[in-house]
Amino acid sequence: MRIAAPIEIAAPPEAVWGWISDPAKALHFFSGVTRWEVVSDDPIGLGARYRMLLRVGSAEVGGLIEVIEFNANRDMAWTSVTGLDQRGRWRLRPRPGGRTRVELRLSYGVAGAGIFGWISERVGAPTVRGHLQRTVRQLKRQVEQEETRRRAAERRRARASA
Amino acid sequence: MSEAGIAERASANGHAREESKRPGFAGRVLGGLAKQLQTRIPVADLDERDPDYIRDTLPRLWLLSSLYFRGEVRGLGNIPEDGGVLLVGNHSGGNLTPDTTVFTLAFGAYFGVERAFYQLAHNLVLSMPGLGMLRRHGTVAASPDNARKALESGAALLVYPGGDHEVHRPTWQGNRVDFDGRKGFIRLALEHDVPIVPVVSIGGQETALFLSQGKGLARALGLDRALRLKVLPISIALPWGLNVGDFLGHIPLPAKITVEALPPIHLHDEFGDDPDLDEIYDHVMRLMQETLDGLASERRFPVIG
Numbered sequence: 001m002r003i004a005a006p007i008e009i010a011a012p013p014e015a016v017w018g019w020i021s022d023p024a025k026a027l028h029f030f031s032g033v034t035r036w037e038v039v040s041d042d043p044i045g046l047g048a049r050y051r052m053l054l055r056v057g058s059a060e061v062g063g064l065i066e067v068i069e070f071n072a073n074r075d076m077a078w079t080s081v082t083g084l085d086q087r088g089r090w091r092l093r094p095r096p097g098g099r100t101r102v103e104l105r106l107s108y109g110v111a112g113a114g115i116f117g118w119i120s121e122r123v124g125a126p127t128v129r130g131h132l133q134r135t136v137r138q139l140k141r142q143v144e145q146e147e148t149r150r151r152a153a154e155r156r157r158a159r160a161s162a
Numbered sequence: 163m164s165e166a167g168i169a170e171r172a173s174a175n176g177h178a179r180e181e182s183k184r185p186g187f188a189g190r191v192l193g194g195l196a197k198q199l200q201t202r203i204p205v206a207d208l209d210e211r212d213p214d215y216i217r218d219t220l221p222r223l224w225l226l227s228s229l230y231f232r233g234e235v236r237g238l239g240n241i242p243e244d245g246g247v248l249l250v251g252n253h254s255g256g257n258l259t260p261d262t263t264v265f266t267l268a269f270g271a272y273f274g275v276e277r278a279f280y281q282l283a284h285n286l287v288l289s290m291p292g293l294g295m296l297r298r299h300g301t302v303a304a305s306p307d308n309a310r311k312a313l314e315s316g317a318a319l320l321v322y323p324g325g326d327h328e329v330h331r332p333t334w335q336g337n338r339v340d341f342d343g344r345k346g347f348i349r350l351a352l353e354h355d356v357p358i359v360p361v362v363s364i365g366g367q368e369t370a371l372f373l374s375q376g377k378g379l380a381r382a383l384g385l386d387r388a389l390r391l392k393v394l395p396i397s398i399a400l401p402w403g404l405n406v407g408d409f410l411g412h413i414p415l416p417a418k419i420t421v422e423a424l425p426p427i428h429l430h431d432e433f434g435d436d437p438d439l440d441e442i443y444d445h446v447m448r449l450m451q452e453t454l455d456g457l458a459s460e461r462r463f464p465v466i467g
Contacts, residue, residue: 035239057228058235058264059271082274112214113221120221123229 001121002107005132009140011147013073013092013100019143020090021076023050029142031134032127034060046070049081054131056124062086085109102139104132208311211300213275219295220275223267230416231365232467233264237423238272246313246356247426250347252339252450253322253329254366256397257287258411261363262320264419266299269318278317282309284326285390290411306350313354320361323347329366330375330395330408336367337458339450345439348429348446352437357426360446362453368464369414370399376406418467420457424449 009016019025023043026036032054040049048067053060063083069075077089086108093101106128110117227233241247254261262281269279281296282304288296302308304325312319322328323341331340339362351358376394385391399405399412427446429437461467 053272057224058231058233059224059227059268060238061224061271063274082276083271110217110221112218114218116222116225117218120225123225 001109001125001128002105003125003129003132004103004105005129005136006101006103007136007140008095009100009102009143010098011100011143012098013094015147016092016100016102016139016143017073019139020092021070021072023048025142026050026052029135029138030131031138032056032131035062039064040066050078054128056127056131085111102136104136106132208278208280208300208302208308208315208317210297210302211278211280212298215295215298216270216275216300219299220267220270223263224271227264227267227419231260231264231419232416233268233419233421235265235268235421235423237425238268240423240425241269241273241318241359242357242426243273244277244316246316246354247318248313248347248351248354248356248358249318249320249361249423250358250446250450251320251322251361252341252363252454253324254331254336254363255369255414256330256372256395256399256412257290257408258414259329259366260369260414260417260419261366261421265320265361265363265421268421273318278312278315279320280308280312280317281320282322286409290409306346309350310354313350313356321347321350326391326393327375330372330393330397331367332374333367333370333372337364337454339447339454341443341447343443345443348439348442352429355430357428358446359426360424360450360453361421362424362450362457363419363421364454364457364461365417365419365467368417370397370405370412372397415465417465418461420460420467422453422457424453 019029021044023036023038027033030036033052034055035051035053037051038048039051040047042048046067046069050065051063052065053062061084064081065078065086065088066081067076067078069077074092075089077087080086086106089105091103091105095101108128109121113120241249251261251265253259266281273279278300280300280302283296283301285303287293288301288303302312304321309319309321323344323346325344327342328340331338347358372395374396376396377392380386380391380394383394385394394406395408397405397408397412399408400415401413405412429442433442
């Protein structure tokens with residue numbers, strides 16, 4: 001099952017990247033995620049490993065994931081090492097006016113689970129889709145608020161030096 | 163299978179039969195049934211737990227737990243991340259216990275199927291037709307030997323001290339933790355120096371109308387000697403209506419199941435080098451009963467939750 005949640009954020013890709021690539025900030029905007037812990041020596045970058053859990057229905061599902069693509073300000077993708085089979089991706093693309101189109105993608109399943117796996121993927125899809133959509137909305141609020149504060153600080157400095 | 167073979171197998175399961183007085187007719191019939199049951203129980207082997215099988219079955223457990231029982235499991239973060247741990251639960255729901263289903267799924271999803279996790283169950287449950295898959299889930303016959311092996315291997319072990327006594331208590335006693343004074347779990351935790359994590363659940367006793375544990379009936383029929391059954395429960399359950407014994411299980415009502423794992427109790431740290439069993443027992447019971455009272459106060463309607 002593959003689910004995507006797109007959104008456009010009024011901030012440059014660098015500002016968005018600062019949020020999505022920092023594991024310490026994941027719990028601030030990732031809806032439904034109850035755990036996002038660094039378990040590798042390098043907390044950020046290619047090969048970084050996290051233990052993540054997402055509440056879906058009666059269980060917190062997830063497991064150990066590893067970052068397999070890390071192109072700064074553009075793409076970060078991960079795949080599962082243990083637990084639920086999953087592949088996730090943050091895809092950032094610049095838009096005119098200093099804006100960024102952001103897409104969060106997640107594909108998941110349990111290989112070998114047969115018909116029950118197929119059914120459970122679809123039954124769980126609305127919950128997962130809801131989490132992803134809330135995640136990108138919360139990310140947008142966080143990043144745009146930070147951008148507003150940054151610009152306000154710049155204006156204050158300009159006024160002070162004038 | 164020969165008498166010797168049966169005895170050897172029972173012994174390997176940790177359930178060597180006790181010497182009893184010469185039984186009457188009913189006792190001999192039940193004794194014969196007991197022998198047949200013993201032959202159905204393979205020698206418990208921790209190696210039978212199959213992580214790949216568990217992983218494959220997680221989706222169907224998730225469907226059952228999420229849609230049918232609207233399961234909710236709290237406090238899994240309280241369980242130590244690794245090493246041996248004794249999970250001590252209150253038990254509800256008759257021979258088919260939905261609280262175990264909900265908790266097993268949540269544990270497997272949270273910690274991953276790679277973490278060794280065993281559950282002790284009554285012989286009768288393991289010998290029930292169609293429940294052989296429990297062994298691949300890590301369910302082994304309840305015996306000191308199996309408990310020792312599991313904890314020595316550094317696994318998480320789920321035990322229900324109340325066992326058949328508690329699981330068949332009347333529905334109107336559903337909000338009561340009742341271990342019947344059994345303290346073996348404390349000795350086990352002390353012996354292996356592992357923390358106890360109380361696991362409190364509610365809702366299981368609403369999956370049928372449990373009327374009586376039938377202890378007197380079990381004694382009168384000699385079930386306690388022949389099958390190690392101290393109860394012969396009487397309930398009203400689907401699809402049987404009046405259900406005596408619950409030997410064939412029943413279709414549970416879709417009661418909402420809520421489970422809460424409490425912070426670990428490190429016995430030597432909290433009770434010193436010479437801990438008193440009664441003191442620990444009272445402490446654990448108080449914690450679990452308080453939690454169960456809290457969970458009960460959240461419920462508005464039976465079954466619906």
